[in-house]
Amino acid sequence: MVVPVTGHAPGRCLAVLKISVVLASTILLTACGREDSIVSAQTLTGGNVKRGKQLIYSYNCGSCHTIPGVAEANGKIGPALRGIAERVYVAGLLVNTPDNLSRWISTPQEIHAATAMPDLGVTKQQADDIAAYLYTLR
Amino acid sequence: MRASTTLGRFGAIGLVLYAALVELVRPKNSSPEPVRPPHTLALIAKTVAITIITCSILMVIGGLLFMRSGVYPIAADRPHFAIVRWLLQNGRTYSVRFHSTGIRAPNLRDRSLFTHGFLLYRKNCQPCHGAPGVASDAIGMGINPKPPQLATVGIDWNESELYWIVSRGLKMSGMPAFAPRLSDGDRWAIISFLRRLSRMSPAEYRGACSAVDEGRQPVSWGIDDDTGFARIRAANVSAGRKRLRDYGCITCHTIPGTGWGLVGPPLADFAERQYIAGFLVSVPTNTINWIMDPQGYKPGAAMPNLNVQAQDAVDIAGYLYSLGDQKRIRVLQQTTSHTH
Numbered sequence: 099m100v101v102p103v104t105g106h107a108p109g110r111c112l113a114v115l116k117i118s119v120v121l122a123s124t125i126l127l128t129a130c131g132r133e134d135s136i137v138s139a140q141t142l143t144g145g146n147v148k149r150g151k152q153l154i155y156s157y158n159c160g161s162c163h164t165i166p167g168v169a170e171a172n173g174k175i176g177p178a179l180r181g182i183a184e185r186v187y188v189a190g191l192l193v194n195t196p197d198n199l200s201r202w203i204s205t206p207q208e209i210h211a212a213t214a215m216p217d218l219g220v221t222k223q224q225a226d227d228i229a230a231y232l233y234t235l236r
Numbered sequence: 237m238r239a240s241t242t243l244g245r246f247g248a249i250g251l252v253l254y255a256a257l258v259e260l261v262r263p264k265n266s267s268p269e270p271v272r273p274p275h276t277l278a279l280i281a282k283t284v285a286i287t288i289i290t291c292s293i294l295m296v297i298g299g300l301l302f303m304r305s306g307v308y309p310i311a312a313d314r315p316h317f318a319i320v321r322w323l324l325q326n327g328r329t330y331s332v333r334f335h336s337t338g339i340r341a342p343n344l345r346d347r348s349l350f351t352h353g354f355l356l357y358r359k360n361c362q363p364c365h366g367a368p369g370v371a372s373d374a375i376g377m378g379i380n381p382k383p384p385q386l387a388t389v390g391i392d393w394n395e396s397e398l399y400w401i402v403s404r405g406l407k408m409s410g411m412p413a414f415a416p417r418l419s420d421g422d423r424w425a426i427i428s429f430l431r432r433l434s435r436m437s438p439a440e441y442r443g444a445c446s447a448v449d450e451g452r453q454p455v456s457w458g459i460d461d462d463t464g465f466a467r468i469r470a471a472n473v474s475a476g477r478k479r480l481r482d483y484g485c486i487t488c489h490t491i492p493g494t495g496w497g498l499v500g501p502p503l504a505d506f507a508e509r510q511y512i513a514g515f516l517v518s519v520p521t522n523t524i525n526w527i528m529d530p531q532g533y534k535p536g537a538a539m540p541n542l543n544v545q546a547q548d549a550v551d552i553a554g555y556l557y558s559l560g561d562q563k564r565i566r567v568l569q570q571t572t573s574h575t576h
Contacts, residue, residue: 152313155313155314155315156313156377156378157377158372158377158382160382161382161383161384161385162385169315169316169318169321170315170321170381170382173385174388174505174508174509174510174564175385175387175388175509175510175511176509176510176511176514177501177502177509177514178501178502178504178505180502181490181498181502184498185498185499185500185501186488186498186499186500186538187499187500187538189514190500190501190513190514190534190537190538190539191534191536191537191538207369210514210515210534212369212437212438212439212515213369213438213514213515214368214369214437214438214510214511214514214515215369215514216366216369216370216371217371218371218377219371
């Protein structure tokens with residue numbers, strides 16, 4: 099009879115190995131999936147996801163919006179931005195394209211004069227960066 | 237006193253204390269006969285005491301060294317560590333509550349207080365806190381902790397606490413103490429105005445600003461509008477939930493308890509939201525009117541007119557306002573119910 103080095107039966111070793119492989123590949127694939135969404139968001143918008151996340155914090159967007167992944171972003175004044183990457187419309191008026199989202203972020207009151215969202219002085223590149231981060235929120 | 241001198245002194249004291257402790261517990265019996273070990277319990281007690289004292293001394297020294305190194309990040313443009321934020325926010329809440337007990341708010345329903353409060357708000361509060369549709373200025377944007385939106389601040393603090401915060405300020409936060417520069421009456425007027433602010437649309441705020449700038453009095457605060465809370469109290473909430481499916485709302489909106497739509501914004505925690513459609517203050521009357529005629533309120537909006545019947549709109553609103561924490565609804569009703 100084979101005496102396993104670990105002291106466990108061989109069948110159990112195999113089970114542990116299988117579970118490890120499944121777990122590892124799940125983690126790796128999820129990470130790859132996240133990587134993919136960052137790359138595609140940046141390609142679509144011409145912005146940088148990391149800079150966008152920092153800008154969201156700096157412009158205090160979180161005081162009005164609940165935004166996953168941004169510290170202290172738990173505002174309930176405007177809509178939650180969870181899943182905004184998959185939403186069809188932005189602000190209920192514009193079709194959700196990178197350009198439209200960027201325009202809305204930088205000049206909301208030109209698009210809808212009555213909106214509660216203020217003009218924050220966000221530049222075009224900054225708006226693209228913020229849009230890039232938002233497009234990772236599925 | 238310079239930090240390194242303090243460190244040196246602490247270190248020296250610590251070492252001396254440690255040496256003294258070790259000396260204390262060292263067996264002093266030098267007789268040639270074998271010494272019996274002291275009673276086990278005493279030994280344990282001594283060991284525990286020495287360990288605690290030693291660790292405390294090491295922690296203090298370690299902490300001071302860490303501070304002296306300067307490594308801890310204090311830039312305002314990055315958030316606190318979660319544990320630090322938790323400590324600061326909770327500490328602030330409990331401290332304000334504790335120190336503001338005993339403050340009795342005067343009658344804040346006087347409408348003339350609103351105008352006075354609005355003028356003070358615009359000058360003293362708006363720069364950092366912004367206003368409906370108005371951003372904070374550069375100073376307010378750069379402050380850490382972030383100045384909160386004051387339209388909803390009444391949800392987290394009662395009026396005595398708000399008065400205390402405005403009067404005494406908050407250390408290390410950028411929130412100034414406005415006493416004694418602003419009088420008692422001034423500060424209560426601001427608190428009174430916050431009640432009105434909680435129901436102000438961007439258009440109303442802008443209108444009030446223009447009125448003042450053009451020398452007119454912004455007296456028509458228009459809060460006699462029925463907020464509609466009584467109507468939804470009589471609503472059929474389960475019917476409302478069903479109507480969301482019947483009218484196809486769920487094809488566009490993700491609504492807890494009904495369905496999953498990705499065209500418009502999610503409606504989870506609806507009762508907690510301050511605005512609907514991006515510009516209407518969320519009170520039942522506005523919600524019901526919006527549901528019945530979105531195109532009338534926001535021409536070109538993606539939300540179509542679905543010919544929703546009046547009673548159905550009331551029931552739908554009743555269901556929506558049951559979603560999420562009810563604190564905002566309660567506070568709104570309290571601060572507007574008897575306000576002429």
